[in-house]
Amino acid sequence: TKTIALMLGDGIVPSNTGEGYLARLVIRRCLRRLHMLKAEVPLSELVLMQVKYWFYDYPSLARNREYIARIVELEEKRYRSTLTRVSSTVPRLKRKTLNIDELVELYDSHGIPPEIIKEELRKYGVEVIVPPNFYEIVASRHAKPSSLKDLEKTKLPKDVARWATQFPETRRLFHEDPYVRRFKAKVLGVHGRYVVLDKTAFYPEGGGQLGDSGYIIVDNIKYRVVDTQKTGNVIVHILEHEVNDEILLNKTVEGIIDWQKRYRRMRHHTATHIFLGALRKVLGEHVWQAGAEKTEHKARLDVTHYELPSKDTIDQIEKLANTVIDEARPVRILYLPRNEAEKLYGFTLFQGGVPLEPTLRVVEIPGWDAEACFGTHVRNTCEVGAIKIVNVEKIADGVIRFEYVAGPVTSEYASGLESKLDNIATKFGGSRQDIELRVSSWFEQFNTLRELVRKYRELWLKNELELLKNKFVRIDSLEVLYYAPPVEDQEVIRRLIQLLARDRPNAVVLVLTPLSKDQTLFEISLGREASRIINAKNIIKDLARIFGNKVKGGGKKDHAMGRAALSSVELRKALDSILRNMLKQN
Ligand SMILES: [Zn+2]
Known part of the structure; x- marks a missing residue:
């Protein structure tokens, strides 16, 4: 204990x-x-x-x-x-x-x-x-792979990663100033689609933030950069197409990153620091990051927690996160020796895994959250704009996933919801403003109709039972009824044949519903006595013996159902002779 x-x-x-x-x-x-x-x-x-x-x-x-x-x-x-x-x-x-x-x-x-x-x-x-x-x-x-290994992961092919090790550390302009969108740099190496520069503002994938895209321009020609990755301290730009290395090598190029995408990722990334702080305050100190992803569309944070939080708790988390945005707290970047950082902030620094470097890059929102983090962040929490939680689910035992949007994406999300609402409103013949009223009146009508249908079904059932009484045909000791339902209403037909078989111990009710001229659904129901003489399951077996694959179905000895690739007339003929045969053998 x-x-x-x-x-x-x-x-x-x-x-x-x-x-x-x-x-x-x-x-x-x-x-x-x-x-x-x-x-x-x-x-x-x-x-x-x-x-x-x-x-x-x-x-x-x-x-x-x-x-x-x-x-x-x-x-x-x-x-x-x-x-x-x-x-x-x-x-x-x-x-x-x-x-x-x-x-x-x-x-x-x-x-x-x-x-x-x-x-x-x-x-x-x-x-x-x-x-x-x-x-x-x-x-x-159940041992988990060490998170140290995860940090070493790179999406670069092995030969490219090996090639990249020959270059010196790339200067990280995105750390010096995360707001740099255009820069000049020298090309140090080209290998097919892969380019290494002496410095770059392109953020390489890491810490759950995707790698940047954009362009590298030389001699007025634009080369599309589709992704950026990192191996060790060298940053590798991945071009859309292979390029002849003589065109680029040793040239001074201009880099332009897709700023809108990147800025949205920065906001989602910073939102994640704010959000984790709010989670730890509301849910408790046991909350730990189990996974994260920040894209331009949304942010996702998986954390350790023992149950799906209630609607109220989720609202509380969202409200708290937005308060921190409104308070316009600074987001500070500190480079600290590892020991000192651990002493100051404790081990909660290592939400994304334990880095190997002796110096840590600590991202701190004073009084709220501090994490060792490689990513790009905005300067102040107010730049995040707003946070809206869009999904909460339990993805594994003890792991809860939160998805949320920030900045202008919150407005896009709201617009998306509005147009969904508009679509629903149109279907109900109204507008967004009166949708609630319309839905509740539809529900009232629906319930009234349902009650009406229930009454009609009862009435119809009574009538049909009365009518069918005289339609049974005697074959030996059995009373046989072939029945083609006039309406497709499984529920009421099922009750009808149950009642028929219950009231007549010798009844054999054969329901044939033609689907097309050579497709028929059938159902066999036997009264108590009838099921001692013949067996519903065996009737289907006999059908299958005669028609092979054309007949499919199964059931118990007093009730069976199936489907036949036969016309209802053919099927009826076959059933009739099977029944007579069975009786003869008895
Ligand atoms: Zn971060």
Whole structure:
């Protein structure tokens, strides 16, 4: 219980991967022990006792007390619902010998610990061997790839990345001044579509922000740059087409970046720093960035959190983020030695993974958020304009995805919603202004009509039953009715044939609905006595024997349905002779 308190106090959210999985594992083992001891005390109570005992030494325990209690309760609830599933799952396994993979699968997908399976299966005389290092095996299968590796990822082909290492570090104009859109630089190298300059304002993909596009101009000829990537400290511009290296090599070129796209990304990127700060304030300190992407269209932030936030909580987050925009706080860039930065801001700096450099580039919104970040940001939070959350979803256990738009994209988003609303309004024959009124009046009408239809169905059913009474034909001991429904109303037809078969124990009701001249749907329903003499499923089998692939269907012995590539007349003939045959054999 001390381990659980400390892990959760550090902000770990139980999940199915990495450290989150370890937390879940420890909690489940603990619950298992309690269960074996037949202890009635809730685990959260025990963990909170640890919090009370240790909070002087570990202040994070006191700060996150509520979160710790909430998580333990949630996990305990989950575990209990698992135990109720055991009784339905385990008996199915009694004829099998379970190997380690199956045990892990049962644990992962159904949450059933192997000790319980072992115990339950012993009742059936089946022995299960659980390896002593079972949980070690499970944990190792859920290990997350280190985030250090992710930082090294580059989209450049291997040979290009290798070629690029010969060049000195590219001067980063986009860091010196993120507002530079035009610049002059010297071409150091050309390799097919790939160009290296001595300095550049083109931002290379990184930290969830996409690489810049734009143009490189030389001798009045424009070369389209479609993407920018980085390998080590060298920045590589990717052209749309291959270029003869003599045209560019050692020339002084002018670079122009697609500013609108880039500026929107800067605003979405800065919005993400503001947003993460708001999430940590509203949801709690356990919120950690699990993934991020900033494009010109929107920003996406995946964070660790144990449940989908409510509408109210989402509104609160959005409001808080917009307050920080309104406060016009500066966005400062600091270059600090690693140790100093960690001392100042703590490990929450490393939201995007732990960088390897001794000097960190820290992006700070004073009093709100500080992260080690490579990206481009605006100078002041007010430049973000506004933030609107457009989507919140749970993408994995313990991971919540937020998508939001900023700046002019919020207005585009609103326009998009308005035109959707207009489309709906047109369908309802009104305008955006009176849509609510119209929809509710449509609903009223709809409900009235539905009630009316229900009454008509009852009436029709009664009449039809009365009419069909005299349409049954005797074949031997059976009373057979061929019926072609006059309306396509599955629900009411189904009830009709149920009633027909219920009231006549010897009834054989054959519903044939022609779809076209050689396509017929059919349904067979047998009364209680009739189903002792003949079998509906076998009727379909007989049809299939005669017509092969043309007939498809199935069902039970008193009710079956299918589809035949036959006219209803042909099908009726065939059914008639099958019935007579069946009776003869009886
Ligand atoms: Zn950033």
